[in-house]
Amino acid sequence: MAKETKPAKAGAPMSSSHRAHAQLREQLLRSKFLPGQKINEVEIATSLEISRTPLREALNRLVAEGLLVDRGRGFSVPGLEPEMVFDLFEARVEIECATVRLACERAEETELEGLSDFLKESMAESPDASVDRLIELDIRFHDTIAELARNKVLRQTLSNLNDRIHLIRWIAMEGRRERTQSQHREILDHIRARDTAAAIAAMREHILHRNEDILEAIKAAYGHVYTRSSA
Amino acid sequence: MAKETKPAKAGAPMSSSHRAHAQLREQLLRSKFLPGQKINEVEIATSLEISRTPLREALNRLVAEGLLVDRGRGFSVPGLEPEMVFDLFEARVEIECATVRLACERAEETELEGLSDFLKESMAESPDASVDRLIELDIRFHDTIAELARNKVLRQTLSNLNDRIHLIRWIAMEGRRERTQSQHREILDHIRARDTAAAIAAMREHILHRNEDILEAIKAAYGHVYTRSSA
DNA sequence: AAACGCGACAGTGCATACACATTGGAATAC
DNA sequence: GTATTCCAATGTGTATGCACTGTCGCGTTT
Structure with a gap:
């Protein structure tokens, strides 16, 4: 997959x-x-x-x-203007929710099983994986859902949004390893139960959506980026 | 200096x-x-x-x-593959609904009044306007809602999707003049009443969403385009 | 007559050259 | 010491040339 x-x-x-x-x-x-x-x-x-x-x-x-x-x-390179980052995350939430809803309607059982296996394997290697690796797994999970939604345009749009907030996601991933994994599991379970409303709610909660949290990640990103450059 | x-x-x-x-x-x-x-x-x-x-x-x-x-x-130039056009319209529905919901939460009364005035003027000139003009008015209505949603990313994405299905929308506009106008009015009224669910439902109904209808528009588009080219 | 080959042409992908704008700094004036 | 002017260096925007590749037509071969 x-x-x-x-x-x-x-x-x-x-x-x-x-x-x-x-x-x-x-x-x-x-x-x-x-x-x-x-x-x-x-x-x-x-x-x-x-x-x-x-x-x-x-x-x-x-x-x-x-x-x-x-x-x-x-x-x-685009600056990290908070308004733009807020908009990007908000747009991402909307599109992720749309793909989850469509995936609920269209995904086949075997595909969801495959995704479940993937999550299981991810969890196994999670504790000592690098942040890069965690992001890779995270992206793969979300992209797979978009694939199951059977809409190439939404999938492509989502991929583009994720590219544009890659750094912030990277920053925010630190300290959320288990939380991310368990939320993925929860979302998938709701999809498998075809509980669209619950799946959407879980997805909405899963994605960074409070502006304070995003702002904090932006600040951390600046710190990360500048210490790295001066090192 | x-x-x-x-x-x-x-x-x-x-x-x-x-x-x-x-x-x-x-x-x-x-x-x-x-x-x-x-x-x-x-x-x-x-x-x-x-x-x-x-x-x-x-x-x-x-x-x-x-x-x-x-x-x-x-x-x-991209071909008019039905699967792609379906995906484009579906993505458009999702994003339009997202912007309507956000606009319901964020638009100010005076802005909605302005949009209402715009609709009134549009209706006045509608009966004998060209299809090009009708499309222009249609785009303006939807773009204004996206503007009221206060999210530049969603607005930009929507604009891009609309570009990509411009021809099909153009074709489908013929014979839907009054219907389009009255649906716009309905959507706006729901927004003004802050009835998010109703506004979304109206928007979902408003946008071309049945694949048979889209397919018909695609066929008509081929006819339109080829007669025009051979003329 | 059909198949094959081949040479000219058309059209893209890329490198290079040049014109112009902006910037930084040095030299000079006050 | 500060301000100003001028020039060089840097860097972008665009035109042009060249190489390569696919295509089409035409002639040759069987």
């Missing part, structure tokens, strides 16, 4: 701009660039060993995805 | 790639290109009187927005 959404050949030699897009997305998720930082095209082009032309094509895609912003002259 | 801030927003002299993006989006919404059609870069670059470099940057943004697709070698 949770196959990647690339129907193209696996190790096929993709174009430079596609590779650049994928690599930059990865680096942005990993906070290689700081919020608000300006993007130096020649520097990145050099580091990726390509020219500026395909690089700029990738940058333009990232802008359309909200992973970069276009400031008339040059690109930069 | 301290100069005032630059006109970064309005009709400022935007870059070629930005202009190209705006113009192409417009042309795509107006179905200047047929579903599935391949994009010839030199031809379009010539027609827009720019070179291929900024054009390709615009094309890449449009791909990220789902208004074009990237087929390994070259770009093309």
Whole structure:
């Protein structure tokens, strides 16, 4: 399950701009660039060993995805403006709830069993897994639900929103390991019981939704990012 | 001397790639290109009187927005695959309902009054307005609700979804003029009464949601588009 | 006549070059 | 010492050229 959404050949030699897009997305998720930082095209082009032309094509895609912003002259990493982060989390809640509802209607028993097995395995390795690994598992759980909702647009939208709040989720994951796991279990159980209302309620509770909590995560994110950069 | 801030927003002299993006989006919404059609870069670059470099940057943004697709070698207009259109409408329903709910909680009385006035004016000019004009009014109504929901991400997402189903909406608008208007009125009245459940229900009913209806609109769209192209 | 081959063409993907804007700093004036 | 002006350096936005690849037409072969 949770196959990647690339129907193209696996190790096929993709174009430079596609590779650049994928690599930059990865680096942005990993906070290689700081919020608000300006993007130096020649520097990145050099580091990726390509020219500026395909690089700029990738940058333009990232802008359309909200992973970069276009400031008339040059690109930069979006800042962590609280209002925007609030909006992103709120939008995520709405879409996650929609996918949960649809998954309740459409998921097959065997698929839910598979997801249950996945959760069991996740819980086994959870205690001593890295935060990166935990996030990976978390994303996989939510993406699988979106897959079971049978709506590619919602799934894609959700994936994009998650990209844009990756850092904050990363920060907030610390100290919520067991809580996250048990909530996942609860959500899944409600889906398996086809209790749509309960599943939605659990999902709504599961996602960071209190603005104070989000704000705290934002502050922690700043701390994390700057100590890391100065280290 | 301290100069005032630059006109970064309005009709400022935007870059070629930005202009190209705006113009192409417009042309795509107006179905200047047929579903599935391949994009010839030199031809379009010539027609827009720019070179291929900024054009390709615009094309890449449009791909990220789902208004074009990237087929390994070259770009093309997305086809009207029913599954994708179903997904788009379904996603739209979910997000519209989310914005209606939020608008119910957050909109101020004066704002709702303004929207009511807008509807009244729309109804006045409705009987003999062009379909283009009707769509414009329709979009404005829904976008205003999204604005009242106070969530830029949801609003932006909605705008993008609406772009992607613009043709189908255009087709389906014919013969639904009064129905659309009265449903808008109904939705707004529920919002003003802060009756969230009723507002959501009305919105859900308002948006094209039966797959048979959508399929019919798709067929009509093909007819529309091909007769128009051969004319 | 059909199949094959091949050469010219069309069209994309990328690198490079250039024009222009912005910025930082040094030199100079006050 | 501060302010100002000018120039160099930096960096973006766009045009152009080139290489490569897929395609189509036409002639050759059997």
